[in-house]
Structures are given as C-alpha cells and as structure tokens.
Amino acid sequence: MTASTSAGSARVECSRAGCRDDAVWAVHWRNPRIHSADRRKTWVACDAHVSYLREFLSARDFPVRVEALSNEPA
Numbered sequence: 001m002t003a004s005t006s007a008g009s010a011r012v013e014c015s016r017a018g019c020r021d022d023a024v025w026a027v028h029w030r031n032p033r034i035h036s037a038d039r040r041k042t043w044v045a046c047d048a049h050v051s052y053l054r055e056f057l058s059a060r061d062f063p064v065r066v067e068a069l070s071n072e073p074a
C-alpha cells in the first residue's frame with residue numbers, strides 16, 4: 001500500500017511494483033466503471049515505466065493523461 005507522505009519529502013518513487021526509481025511523470029487516470037466523473041487517480045512513474053503504465057491503463061479503455069511531475073509544494 002502507499003503510505004501517505006507528509007509534504008516536504010523531496011523524492012517520489014515510481015508506482016510500478018518493485019521499482020524504486022525517482023518518479024518524473026504523473027499519470028492521471030480514472031476507471032469509469034467505479035469512479036465518478038470527477039474522480040482522478042494519480043500514479044507516478046519513472047522514465048522507464050511511464051509508457052508501461054499508460055499502456056496498461058489505455059488497454060483497459062481508461063482515460064489517461066500524462067504530465068511531467070512537478071515538484072511544486074501542494
């Protein structure tokens with residue numbers, strides 16, 4: 001499971017199972033079958049896995065949007 005990290009932690013790890021690389025991409029997605037239209041899930045990915053995660057989601061016909069991960073404080 002993902003532990004909720006407090007603001008201020010500088011690095012974010014890739015969401016891909018087993019990957020400990022720094023995430024540089026944010027993958028925003030939604031499962032239309034279980035999420036209402038205003039829900040968004042966000043995965044984060046390193047360079048090596050952003051395409052894997054995007055393909056994984058788009059193969060399921062989930063709406064996917066990929067953005068560069070910004071480090072701006074929430």
Ligand SMILES: [Zn+2]
Nearest residue numbers: 014019046049
């Ligand atoms: Zn990764």
